[in-house]
Amino acid sequence: MPRANPIDKHDLRRRALAESALRTLGELGYAKSSLREIANNSEFSHGVVHYYFSDKLQLIVYCVKYYKQRCVTRYDHVVADATSPEGLLVAFTDKLRETIVEEAPMHRLWYDLRSQSMFEQSLREAVGQIDRALEEMTWRVVNRYAQLCGVEPSLTPNTAYGMLDGLFQQALLGxxxxxxxxxxxxxxxxxxxxxxxLQPVPASVSHIQ
Structure with a gap:
């Protein structure tokens, strides 16, 4: 078996650190987490954490990107397996409920980070990339639902994502x-x-899109 090159080993260690750090970040949030706090709640020393991540911001951005890479494929099988509009809605809402129950701390961390990006300019690029990926994920569900209904979506991907994300965030908070x-x-x-x-938007409000 070929040996992993140094870059692969470095990335593997960063991923292991991310898995460990996500637990602490999900519990404490952005403001209360520090590299030392993350290290204290993991099997890694503060020195090791600091070696792979220069500061908390770099670690948190890496962690959330790492987590969201898995999230953006969460509904792919819902789209692939759907054969009727109602069946898709049931599978989609079941998955939404499941992810809130099983991964609430991670979603809380994501919304925390997105809010912090309003004040931390260095967060905005990463948050924007993740938001676009989530928008694309949501649009795949919406577009498949429209196809099963035999019509075209009447809203833009950004608008549909904003509406569904708002409902999801409210449910998470509840x-x-x-x-x-x-x-x-x-x-x-x-x-x-x-x-x-899927319904046509009245001309009086169509400019909002």
Missing amino acids: YLSGDEESLDVLSAQVHQLMPRI
């Missing part, structure tokens, strides 16, 4: 706050919203 109905509300809202994404 879930984190102990609202037992938040996931059911999310499912109902998505079922109400998706057909409207």
Whole structure:
């Protein structure tokens, strides 16, 4: 078996650090996390963490990018397996609910980082890249739903993403706050919203898109 070259080993260690750091970042958030705090809650020393990441910002950007690379394919099988509009909506909302329950700390970290990018210019490029990837992921679901309905989406990808992401964030906040109905509300809202994404937008409000 060929040996991994130094670059591969370096990247493998960064990935291992990211996996470990994500747990602490998801619990504490951006403001309360430091390289030392992350190291204290992992199997890696502070020196090792600092060797691979020069500062907290670099580590957090790497971690969130690493995590979101997996997220953006989360709904691919939902799109591939869908044979009816209602079947797609059920599978899509089931997956939305599942990811909130199983990965709430990671989603909380993402929204925290996105908010921080309003103040930290160095975060904006990474956040923008991730947002575009999530928008494309959402659009694949919307576009497949439209195809199954035999029509074209009436909204832009950016608008559709903004609406669905807003519902998701509200549900996440409700879930984190102990609202037992938040996931059911999310499912109902998505079922109400998706057909409207296909409806023609009145001329009086079309400029908003």
